[in-house]
Amino acid sequence: MDLIADAKRIEPEIIRTRRTLHQHPELAYHEVETSKLVADRLEFLGIKVRRNVGGTGVLGVLKGAKAGRVVALRADMDGLPVQETSDVRFRSKVDGVMHACGHDTHIAMLLGAARLLSERRENLYGTVKFLFQPAEEHGGRGGAMPMIEDGVMKDPKVDFVFCLHIEATRKSGEFGVREGAIAAAPDTFKVRILGKGGHGSAPHETVDPIYVAAHVILALQGVSARMIDPVRPFVITVGAVHSGTKENIIPDVATLDGTIRTLDEATRKLAKRRVEEVAKGVCRTFGASAEVEFEKDAYPVTVNDPKTTEKVVAVLKRIPETRVRRVDAMLGGEDFSRFLQKAPGTFYFLGSRNPEKGCIYPNHSSKFKVDEDVLKFGAASLAMLAFEFGNPRGSSREH
Numbered sequence: 001m002d003l004i005a006d007a008k009r010i011e012p013e014i015i016r017t018r019r020t021l022h023q024h025p026e027l028a029y030h031e032v033e034t035s036k037l038v039a040d041r042l043e044f045l046g047i048k049v050r051r052n053v054g055g056t057g058v059l060g061v062l063k064g065a066k067a068g069r070v071v072a073l074r075a076d077m078d079g080l081p082v083q084e085t086s087d088v089r090f091r092s093k094v095d096g097v098m099h100a101c102g103h104d105t106h107i108a109m110l111l112g113a114a115r116l117l118s119e120r121r122e123n124l125y126g127t128v129k130f131l132f133q134p135a136e137e138h139g140g141r142g143g144a145m146p147m148i149e150d151g152v153m154k155d156p157k158v159d160f161v162f163c164l165h166i167e168a169t170r171k172s173g174e175f176g177v178r179e180g181a182i183a184a185a186p187d188t189f190k191v192r193i194l195g196k197g198g199h200g201s202a203p204h205e206t207v208d209p210i211y212v213a214a215h216v217i218l219a220l221q222g223v224s225a226r227m228i229d230p231v232r233p234f235v236i237t238v239g240a241v242h243s244g245t246k247e248n249i250i251p252d253v254a255t256l257d258g259t260i261r262t263l264d265e266a267t268r269k270l271a272k273r274r275v276e277e278v279a280k281g282v283c284r285t286f287g288a289s290a291e292v293e294f295e296k297d298a299y300p301v302t303v304n305d306p307k308t309t310e311k312v313v314a315v316l317k318r319i320p321e322t323r324v325r326r327v328d329a330m331l332g333g334e335d336f337s338r339f340l341q342k343a344p345g346t347f348y349f350l351g352s353r354n355p356e357k358g359c360i361y362p363n364h365s366s367k368f369k370v371d372e373d374v375l376k377f378g379a380a381s382l383a384m385l386a387f388e389f390g391n392p393r394g395s396s397r398e399h
C-alpha cells in the first residue's frame, strides 16, 4: 500500500512511456497520436475517458470508492519546433520537432499517477480528473481555455487543481514551490509604424519609419526603467523588427513585435497603457503614426493559492530522497493559470538537472535532457496530492 514503493515499481513503465512520447513529439493543436496513446492507456486502467476535449485534449475521470472532493491533475502534451541535438538514444524521430520543454515527462508522470490511483480506487476519496491538454506553448487561447470551454472544470465541479513542470535548471529531485504569483502574464504586442516612403538620398521628403522605429525601441525600455514601480517585476522585449527591402529605399512601414511580462494585474494594465502611449508619442514626434495592438486572450498571471500551496509543501516533504525549496517567480507564461482561475491549486516544479548524466541544458534547448530518475517522484507527488486533497477530512495518510 506504500505509494512511493509502488511508484518505484512502475518506474520502468513511466520511463518507457516517456521515451516513446519523446520519439514522437507533436506540435500544438496536432497532438493526435499523443492523445490517442493517453486515452487508450487511461481506458486500459479502467478510467472513464472523454476524447477530443477542446480539440486534441483528453479528460479522464476516476471515481474513488469513498465520497470526497474533486481534484484535477493536469499535464500538457505539445512539443516545440526545435531540431533535437541531444545525445540520447531515443532522440525525436520527427524532423524539426522536439519535446524540448519536457511535456513528454509530464504525460508519463501523470499516466503513472493515474495507474497508482486506479490501483487504489477502494481507498480513494472523491473524484480525480486527469486533464491532458494541448498547446501550452502556443500562447493566446492555448490549450487550457478550449478545455475549460468544453466543460472540464464542471460536472462535477473541480475543487482543487494541480500540475507539475519539469525544470532542467533545478537540481535533480528538488521540488520548487511558491505561494502566490509564480509565472507571468505574457502579453504580446505589435507596433505598426506608418511613415512615408521615398528615396534614400532625400529623407527630408519622407517620414522614415526605420529611424522612428529605432527611437521607439529605445523609448520603450523607459517604460521599464521610469514608469513601473521597480519592486514590481516587469520586463519588456522587442524580439522582431521588420521593414525595408533595399538600402536606397525608405519604406512606408516598419513593424515591431514584442512581449511584456508582469506578475500582477495592476502592473499589467498600467504597462500596456504606457507601451501604447510611448510608442504613439514617439511616432508623433517624428511625424509618423502608430498602431499598437496587444494580442487578445493572453495567458493570465499564474497564481498559486497560498493555503492550498502550504498544504502541498507538507505533502511533498513526505517524499523521501527529494527536497522542497521555496522558489522565485519566473517571467515565463503558463496557461495552467486559466485552470487556477477556476479552482484553487498549485503549479510546482520538479528539478532534473544532473551534470553527471549530462542533464545540464535548459528547457527549450535543442540539447535539453532530463534525469529520468526523478520521474517516479513526480508521479508519486501527483498521486499523493489527489489522495490528500480528495479527502474531505483533510489528512488521509492511508497511502
Ligand SMILES: [Zn+2]
Pocket (backbone or CB within 6 Å): 101, 137, 363, 364
Ligand atoms: Zn516551454
Ligand SMILES: [Zn+2]
Pocket (backbone or CB within 6 Å): 101, 102, 103, 136, 165
Ligand atoms: Zn512547458
